[in-house]
Amino acid sequence: MNYPTNEQNHLTIDHVDAVDLASTYGTPLYVYDVTKIRQTMRAFKAIFEKENVPYIVSYASKAFATKAIYQVAQQEGIHADVVSGGELYTAIQAGFNPKHLSFNGNNKSWDELMMAVQQGIGTVIVDNFLELQLLSEIAEKCQVVQDILLRISPGISAHTHEFISTGQQDSKFGFDLLTGQAKAAYDIASQDSHFHLRGLHAHIGSQIFDVTGFEKNAALLADTAQSWGWQPDIINVGGGFGIRYTDDDEPLPESDYVSAIIRTLKGKAAEYDWKMPEIWIEPGRSVVGPAGQTLYTVGARKDIPDMRHYIAVDGGMGDNIRPALYEANYEAVLANQPNIPAQEVVRVAGKYCESGDVLVWQQKLPKTQAGDILSVLATGAYGYAMASNYNRNPRPAVVFVENGQHQLVVARETYEHIAALDRDYTLSANMTH
Numbered sequence: 499m500n501y502p503t504n505e506q507n508h509l510t511i512d513h514v515d516a517v518d519l520a521s522t523y524g525t526p527l528y529v530y531d532v533t534k535i536r537q538t539m540r541a542f543k544a545i546f547e548k549e550n551v552p553y554i555v556s557y558a559s560k561a562f563a564t565k566a567i568y569q570v571a572q573q574e575g576i577h578a579d580v581v582s583g584g585e586l587y588t589a590i591q592a593g594f595n596p597k598h599l600s601f602n603g604n605n606k607s608w609d610e611l612m613m614a615v616q617q618g619i620g621t622v623i624v625d626n627f628l629e630l631q632l633l634s635e636i637a638e639k640c641q642v643v644q645d646i647l648l649r650i651s652p653g654i655s656a657h658t659h660e661f662i663s664t665g666q667q668d669s670k671f672g673f674d675l676l677t678g679q680a681k682a683a684y685d686i687a688s689q690d691s692h693f694h695l696r697g698l699h700a701h702i703g704s705q706i707f708d709v710t711g712f713e714k715n716a717a718l719l720a721d722t723a724q725s726w727g728w729q730p731d732i733i734n735v736g737g738g739f740g741i742r743y744t745d746d747d748e749p750l751p752e753s754d755y756v757s758a759i760i761r762t763l764k765g766k767a768a769e770y771d772w773k774m775p776e777i778w779i780e781p782g783r784s785v786v787g788p789a790g791q792t793l794y795t796v797g798a799r800k801d802i803p804d805m806r807h808y809i810a811v812d813g814g815m816g817d818n819i820r821p822a823l824y825e826a827n828y829e830a831v832l833a834n835q836p837n838i839p840a841q842e843v844v845r846v847a848g849k850y851c852e853s854g855d856v857l858v859w860q861q862k863l864p865k866t867q868a869g870d871i872l873s874v875l876a877t878g879a880y881g882y883a884m885a886s887n888y889n890r891n892p893r894p895a896v897v898f899v900e901n902g903q904h905q906l907v908v909a910r911e912t913y914e915h916i917a918a919l920d921r922d923y924t925l926s927a928n929m930t931h
């Protein structure tokens with residue numbers, strides 16, 4: 499792999515020196531190449547434009563939800579999907595048009611739904627019968643007719659890690675299709691005057707590398723609506739397009755997935771004599787994953803002869819839980835000398851009190867020393883988003899880079915932030931009842 503460098507032979511990220519970023523902002527540091535993010539957003543839109551079909555690209559913001567990314571999405575004419583009151587709040591704080599937001603989730607609370615309706619959210623993607631009831635009451639109270647989609651559990655198994663596969667029948671998400679729950683939900687939703695039922699949604703899983711699951715999903719949603727004698731305005735096939743983390747991953751270009759979805763739905767619209775429904779996709783990982791990387795400073799090493807070399811860095815599972823959670827693989831680069839020959843096979847571990855605290859399970863890297871800057875690539879999705887304060891480590895800062903410029907978009911947490919919500923315990927052990 500040939501990494502982009504400057505005259506100092508340092509790794510560059512959209513023309514900015516990664517080592518300079520590490521010394522300016524400290525490590526660990528999440529860095530995003532915004533040019534790349536914009537390119538991906540534009541590429542998704544371009545496929546639909548070329549095919550001349552109505553569409554919405556809705557960024558699944560769970561992958562990385564900060565004010566800055568909502569602002570970039572809005573600049574690019576991309577909608578966004580939120581899955582919690584916290585994501586909704588962040589999007590609104592960012593100035594995101596609430597009409598361009600959708601709200602997914604399998605257990606939205608009354609307060610979250612109320613907040614969404616009061617903010618004027620574009621679409622609620624209703625997941626279950628309780629939610630139909632709550633949302634109807636809220637719409638009544640707020641005197642609105644709410645646009646909704648119904649989330650269907652399609653009974654499609656995607657080939658990915660069990661924990662990130664969502665379309666199989668045994669799933670907590672959506673109305674079950676095979677047992678008639680989806681039809682029952684349709685009957686309720688289509689007759690409730692508080693709702694404008696606009697279409698169906700189903701998401702089959704994440705980090706998926708072939709198009710067949712998406713084709714099946716799109717066809718199934720169309721066939722389902724047709725079987726109910728209904729012509730939906732919107733078919734939302736979710737996200738899940740796979741990305742490259744290491745050389746073992748061979749993702750398809752975005753255009754392959756999206757073209758297959760478009761082809762399928764064009765076919766169904768012709769077959770059923772429908773006006774072409776608006777196609778919605780919800781990519782998360784593919785929009786931000788490849789555009790993000792995390793810079794770390796190398797610290798201690800441990801060599802176990804004939805067994806393993808451990809390189810420890812100043813972050814770990816608190817800023818990237820994915821290797822521990824899914825045995826996910828990543829690739830690292832020595833940012834201060836990216837293109838020198840690799841010499842030793844190492845495991846890159848973090849600093850957390852946990853054996854599974856690994857960032858790179860196994861990779862051949864150049865010989866590193868304490869103080870080197872190591873970048874772990876493709877950490878832009880579900881890294882910061884799933885970060886924690888485990889071991890009371892502060893979460894890293896986030897920097898956006900674009901065309902040779904950089905800007906802090908999330909400040910680094912401090913120890914004061916970490917302890918800010920703690921309260922002293924003042925009850926006495928020998929108090930009598």
Ligand SMILES: Cc1ncc(COP(=O)(O)O)c(C=O)c1O
Nearest residue numbers: 558701704737738780781782783
């Ligand atoms: C409903 C829904 N939409 C979109 C996504 C985004 O998936 P990905 O980040 O794999 O594109 C998810 C997460 O799997 C999801 O649950």
Ligand SMILES: N[C@@H](CCCC[NH3+])C(=O)O
Nearest residue numbers: 560662664704820879880
């Ligand atoms: N968080 C998961 C993906 C879950 C997708 C959410 N539906 C990951 O890191 O791969």
